[in-house]
Amino acid sequence: MGEKIVAGGFALSDRQRHREKLRQCLDAFARLLKEKRFERPKNLMGLEIELNLAGPDGMPRMLNDQVLERIASGDFQTELGQCNLEVNIVPHRMHGRVLDQLSEELRTGLAYADRKAGEVAAGIVMIGILPTLAADDLVPANLSRADRYRLLNDELLAARGEDFTIDIAGVERLTCTSASIAPEAACTSVQLHLQVTPRRFADVWNAAQAVAAVQIAVGANSPFLFGRELWRESRPPLFVQSTDTRSPELSAQGVRPRTWFGERWIDSAQDLFEENLRYFPPLLPISSDEDPMKVLDDGGAPHLSELALHNGTIYRWNRPVYAVSDGVPHLRVENRVLPAGPTVADVIANTAFYYGLVRALCEQPRPVWTRLPFAMAAENFDVACRDGIEARLHWPRPGRGPSVARTPAVRLVLEELLPLAAAGLDAWGVERTDRDRYLGVIAERCRRRINGASWQSDTYHHTLATGLAREDALAAMTRRYCTLMRTGEPVHTWPVGAAG
Template sequence: MGEKVEADGSGLSDRQKYRRKLQQCLTVLERLLAEERFDRPKNLMGLEIELNLAGSDGMPRMMNAEVLKRIASGDFQTELGMFNLEVNVAPHRLDGRVLDQLAEELRTGLGYAHRKATEVDAGIVMIGILPTLTRQDVVSANLSDVDRYTLLNQQMVAARGEDFTLDIDGVERLTCTSASITPEAACTSVQLHLQVTPDRFADVWNAAQCVASVQVALGANAPFLFGHELWRESRPPLFEQATDTRPPELKAQGVRPRTWFGERWIDSAYDLFEENLKYFPPLLPICDDEEPLAVLDGGRVPGLQELALHNGTVYRWNRPVYEVADGVPHLRVENRVLPAGPTVTDVIANAAFYYGLVRALAEDARPVWSRLSFAEAAANFDTACRHGIDAELRWPRPGRAAGITTVPVVKLVRDELLPLAAAGLDAWNVEPADRDFYLGVIEERCKRRVNGASWQVDTFHRALEAGLDREAALAATTRRYCELMHEGEPVHSWPAGEPRGAVGEGR
């Protein structure tokens, strides 16, 4: 969400003109692909983490502007809600000691940011959804003061034509409405970028779609929303509903939601950009001065700004990205599946598992997506969000055996996917000691069946049993989570939920 736009409407172009520009961008993209103008393989990856701000009482703080002033670093920027920040890690080559390098950079950067934020009692929290958020926290007055967010909210509310409805039926059921898109800000995630060549893009994207369910099952860290215990990873249903511009009549007609798993395996990156134009009306119809066809005909590479802006308002869990760096275009797969946290070690372990597994699956002679239907992959994602580390997924039988079987995700990971992830990291030439350490974190999660969501739920219920009311139990859980998060040991090693004595009345 980095593009700068004006919120007063003066930059809005005629929608028909914008649609024509989008079609030009798509035509140019097709030519760039056909002419093989894209960057050579560089094995580059990138990382972004969305963060929450919470006080020593565990409650959200609407202070991102003040905190950013104190941090004073270009690595940190605003996100949708005033209780959000985002940290961006510079691209790295995916080889050697990259995993430990990323961990060290994150610990240093987040530690500094946390120290500055606590000067105004607004500490940094890496978590999928802050358990203490209330409906009163996610109102339009708490949108970050950024033109793009203001305009995006206006356009989505106008497209919807009525309040957004949240209806999530999990362990408990939450039903409410919102007059703005601000509830989306409750969802804080990790985005993993991987630069790929056009000829490898489809295989990498298809592989990422296959493993999305496994990622979210192992990494689930968002079991609470507005005081309700919902799905083990409640971000996806919340994000889909908080950005759903379809009134009930359009839903009934089968119109696709803007937050979308997809509906088919692909053959090219072009397929995804084409779908985005075909199925989703523009929300921010702002035309750039660049004429992409003229730029391309002149021997230069266009930025395709309209395509990039539109692409950013279609919320795929694995999003295609087109970008130009040093005059050369490249493609990336942006994996948006994982919640933030719980610790830096957990984040890097999740990243190691993803990058290794996607590499191995994308190069498999019998790819998973040739044996698993897209509908089954989508159903797996839903199941994983609901049940987290206890999920059972549909997966092709191992070896040369035909057919699909249902398998506990922890067994699938330990028996089949961890060895593949290790082989994939070897193919990236990642340091073996780092490979073993971070994949070992994933293995321990599976052995103990503990991740961020299961720990939060256990701690919350123990606090209730100790006599705390629901609001106090959620605050106590959040405070204890923050303590352990800053200690930095991976979540599978955290002591089982402790009520009043350890979780206590303060930090």
């Protein structure tokens, strides 16, 4: 949703024209695939991180305009809520010392942003959901001051026709309603992009879907929402419910939510774009003057802006992306599974694990998605969100035909998936020293059964036991988290105990 959009009403004719333009875009996309007009592989990856703003007291700060003005860098942008920012790292080739390069760029950029935020008594926090956020913080008045967010909010709310309902039962239960999509701003994630050829797209997307649950199990970092302890990774259920345009009746009929894991393995990128048009009505019927078929006839690369805009309002955990760069179209898989944080070291470890594992799984002679039913992959995702590092996941048994067994995630990672990730990073040409350093972070999380979510929960309960009230214990835990985050040491090394 990075496009500039000017708020305004839509006429019936706007929606009819937009739907027709979407069909034209899909036809043009199919022609691009058939005529093999996409960019040749460059092994490019990209990284985006959504961030929170909090004060020295651990409480949220609705100051992103002021902070961005002080940062004054195009690498940092607004996000949905005024307590959010996003940082974008320029694309890198997956090769050599790329992991350490990413780490250094992130450390430098975040430290600078943190200093600038300090000028208005705020700080940068990398965390899936800021534990001190209250429902009263995420209201329409605290949406970022950009037309696209207001317009998206208005259209989602109009499509639903009533307040959004948040109802999540985990360690505790949270029920509330919202007259806007503002609760979605509680969710801050890491987005990993991988540019792929059309021929490789389906394999990469299928592999990313298969490992989404494993990513959550080892990387969960969002156990609290609005003062309640819920799932180990509470972002996915919150995201589903805070953008859900379905009434209860439509949900009961099986209408798909706009935040969606999917329902099948795919054979082509076109499968996903077709599903997006078939199942989801456009929210923002903004049409360009581009005639995509004429652009193709003239030898150009159409931007397919209607398709790209529609795609940006469907929140798949692994999203297909079409874009044009330097006049040449390309495809990316955007992995949106991971929460932000806890530290740069943890983010780069999660990044290394994902890219290495996807590469290795794509090159297996019998890919995992041919042996794991899609319904089990979807179930794995929910289980990992609920249980985090303690999750037990369905996974095909090595060398035993089609048999699938439930295995503790930590054992699966240590015994099978980390060696695969290492082989995948070797195939990318990543420096072995960096490979071992960052995959070692994942290994230690599994051996110690500690990730961001378990640390938050354990520290909160230790602090609560000292006699502090719930809100004070959450604030104390958040302050301790921020202190340790700034050390840069990975979360599995953090001491667990009462936070002061």
